[in-house]
Amino acid sequence: MAAFSxxxxxxxxxxxxxxxxxxxILVLRSNPNNALQVVRQMSExxxxxxxxxxxxxxxxxxxxxxxxxxxxIPAALVITYVNLFIGPARLAEIPExxxxxxHEYFPHPITRWMAKHINKSYQQEYELMCHHIYEVxxxxxxRKAEHRIKQKMAEKQDTQAYYYQPVTSRNERSIRxxxxxxxxxxxxx
Amino acid sequence: xxxxxxxxxxxxxxxxxxxxxxxxxxxxxxWFREKVVVSNRPDHVYYHQKFxxxxxxxxxxxDDLVCRFEAQQQFNRDKLVDSEIVQLVRQRYKxxxxxxxxxxxxxxxxxxxxxxxxxxxxxMKYSDLGPLNNVKDAYMKQKHRMLWERRHGKVGxxxxxxxxx
Numbered sequence: 001m002a003a004f005s006x007x008x009x010x011x012x013x014x015x016x017x018x019x020x021x022x023x024x025i026l027v028l029r030s031n032p033n034n035a036l037q038v039v040r041q042m043s044e045x046x047x048x049x050x051x052x053x054x055x056x057x058x059x060x061x062x063x064x065x066x067x068x069x070x071x072x073i074p075a076a077l078v079i080t081y082v083n084l085f086i087g088p089a090r091l092a093e094i095p096e097x098x099x100x101x102x103h104e105y106f107p108h109p110i111t112r113w114m115a116k117h118i119n120k121s122y123q124q125e126y127e128l129m130c131h132h133i134y135e136v137x138x139x140x141x142x143r144k145a146e147h148r149i150k151q152k153m154a155e156k157q158d159t160q161a162y163y164y165q166p167v168t169s170r171n172e173r174s175i176r177x178x179x180x181x182x183x184x185x186x187x188x189x
Numbered sequence: 190x191x192x193x194x195x196x197x198x199x200x201x202x203x204x205x206x207x208x209x210x211x212x213x214x215x216x217x218x219x220w221f222r223e224k225v226v227v228s229n230r231p232d233h234v235y236y237h238q239k240f241x242x243x244x245x246x247x248x249x250x251x252d253d254l255v256c257r258f259e260a261q262q263q264f265n266r267d268k269l270v271d272s273e274i275v276q277l278v279r280q281r282y283k284x285x286x287x288x289x290x291x292x293x294x295x296x297x298x299x300x301x302x303x304x305x306x307x308x309x310x311x312x313m314k315y316s317d318l319g320p321l322n323n324v325k326d327a328y329m330k331q332k333h334r335m336l337w338e339r340r341h342g343k344v345g346x347x348x349x350x351x352x353x354x
Contacts, residue, residue, distance in 0.1 A: 092234035
């Protein structure tokens with residue numbers, strides 16, 4: 001490996017055409033008549049190959065490989081295995097006194113797996129919705145009652161509660177405590 | 190599908206040949222499936238879900254939204270079941286039509302009457318409610334129908350006097 005770096009250092013200094021391009025030096029070449037001949041390097045036999053960009057084609061190939069190798073082929077293998085060797089369930093009567101779980105209501109094994117591990121069951125979502133409606137209804141009823149009370153108080157004008165605004169000094173106390181600690185730590189200017 | 194066994198014992202050699210060609214492909218595939226694939230599958234079952242009956246919309250209080258939600262869900266499930274029932278009756282009628290083609294007016298009359306009755310009942314309950322099905326709208330439709338029938342007699346017999354009660 002040390003030899004490579006030596007070779008590299010050697011190649012960068014030797015009188016070769018490729019070094020002449022960057023360094024702008026003249027290249028000395030020997031000719032058959034036993035004299036060194038100065039050859040100005042004006043053009044190379046190697047030129048830049050001007051061609052359209054292959055970036056989109058390469059990106060297309062990358063995407064095709066990604067989606068086929070990591071997407072389509074594994075999915076096809078898994079689905080083939082499941083359909084051949086596990087297979088769909090057969091319909092049966094519910095035994096007496098037995099409550100089947102949510103995933104046992106589907107025939108295909110992949111649907112069963114998803115119902116067991118990923119998806120919420122019909123009953124779970126139903127009960128969540130019932131509870132949500134119960135809470136929202138409760139808040140609705142409270143708001144309606146409040147509205148009726150305020151209306152009555154405005155009508156009858158016989159209670160001070162309409163004019164009483166409850167106040168807490170929680171915020172003021174905390175501001176005072178914070179200001180005091182700030183002054184303790186950093187002082188006044 | 191195989192042909193039914195012939196009545197007089199004579200066989201058609203062309204048909205036999207075609208059956209033999211079919212069997213060259215079918216026999217190995219069927220053997221593989223029955224011996225290798227199906228035998229190695231675990232025997233698991235699935236069930237048909239049965240739902241409990243909950244109070245319908247006419248048994249709910251007006252301000253009970255949870256009861257109304259449950260009635261709506263039951264209405265949706267019943268609508269699916271009733272659609273399937275109509276579909277089955279319609280399918281039976283259609284199959285009868287196709288198989289009894291020239292004599293269908295006579296031979297499928299009972300199935301036609303059944304289908305007319307079933308679809309009429311379905312439309313009575315579920316149709317003309319608009320795109321967003323609503324159990325309360327269906328209930329009100331029933332109420333309006335009963336009022337109309339009280340005023341004018343059965344639906345289909347025409348309206349009597351506009352203000353009759």
